[in-house]
Amino acid sequence: MPDTALADTDEIQRSVSEAATQDAQRITEDAAAYDMLAAANFSGVAWELMADTLATYAYPVTMNWLYTGEIVALCAARQRPVTRAPHDWDALMADRDEREELVCETIARALRTFREHALIEGRWSPEGGASLKTYFIGAVLGEFSAVYNRWASERSRRPPCIPDGMESLQALPASHRTTEDEIIGRTAVRTFLVGITDETTRTAVVLSMMGYSRQEVGEHLNMSAAAVTMRLSRLRRKRPPHQSGPPPPPESPDPSADKEARG
Known part of the structure; x- marks a missing residue:
């Protein structure tokens, strides 16, 4: 009869080894990406390609968090509370276009913040623990509450529209x-x-x-x-x-x- 405890120990060791290998590979790739961006002064085609990669990664994640409401708790954990009025949130959940606009604006703002603070000012480094993408997601969460609160304020001032679209x-x-x-x-x-x-x-x-x-x-x-x-x-x-x-x-x-x- 096989030694189950020994088999479990071997599996754990393999998992730890694989995780370490993946972390090392990630650090190497992030370091190479950073060096390429730094050589281009974090601008031009190099930055545009990185910005596209980060935005493509963050978009589905943020859309999902917004739809499930998880983004509210995540923002609160970062001391960026979302002032969520029930009627505004219900309207947002019913309108994918509104959600997409919020997410796209949040990502656009996060890209500017990430470029300025994380890259140019050097607040992120490959050895810091968080990957480029993970750190960028943090920037997205840092920007969302301001974008949402402004959207809710603007929405309250929108003029009424009648059903056929021919408002006054x-x-x-x-x-x-x-x-x-x-x-x-x-x-x-x-x-x-x-x-x-x-x-x-x-x-x-x-x-x-x-x-x-x-x-x-x-x-x-x-x-x-x-x-x-x-x-x-x-x-x-x-x-x-x-x-x-x-x-x-x-x-x-x-x-x-x-x-x-x-x-």
């Missing part, structure tokens, strides 16, 4: 106002809008079709120009080719959105 446009500047018939037939507009389930997105579409810039639409909706651009781009990607009605506003360059996106 009379209050908008007269220099931009045109009749719906001058843009496209009223029936076609409503046919297209009825397929957009999110009221804020419908409003952004209407205003964009009327000639407002992304910055102006964002100011009306109390959101950033980059967030408006993201919503309209997602709408274009999701829209089936056979769907009737006018297409989403063209993705022509919007200087205000580009400037904000570059941050």
Whole structure:
């Protein structure tokens, strides 16, 4: 009969050895990545490639934590509490677009913080225990509460939208106002809008079709120009080719959105 205790001991030793090998490999890879970034002064193509790698890693992790609510406890553990009002959180859980905007903005802010503090100022090192990716996730958690709290504040100031997306446009500047018939037939507009389930997105579409810039639409909706651009781009990607009605506003360059996106 085999000695179970001895077999268990051998398995533990193998696991420890494998973990040590993986840690050594990770340290070597992170050190090489750091040296490459340092040689490029943490900028240019080298930084862009690293930023893309970190963002790709952090996005699904953060989206999952946000959806499950685990991110609230994780932020609290880092002394970055999230001021979570039930009605705001319920709205966020019901709208993936809103969650995606929060996560993307959080990651963008975390990348700037990580580059400045962890890399340029040297607060991270390969021998410090945490991998590059793990340390970056910490930066994401450090930024989330500020992004969420600002989103909740802006959401409370958003103007109401009626179900078909044609909210009270009379209050908008007269220099931009045109009749719906001058843009496209009223029936076609409503046919297209009825397929957009999110009221804020419908409003952004209407205003964009009327000639407002992304910055102006964002100011009306109390959101950033980059967030408006993201919503309209997602709408274009999701829209089936056979769907009737006018297409989403063209993705022509919007200087205000580009400037904000570059941050």
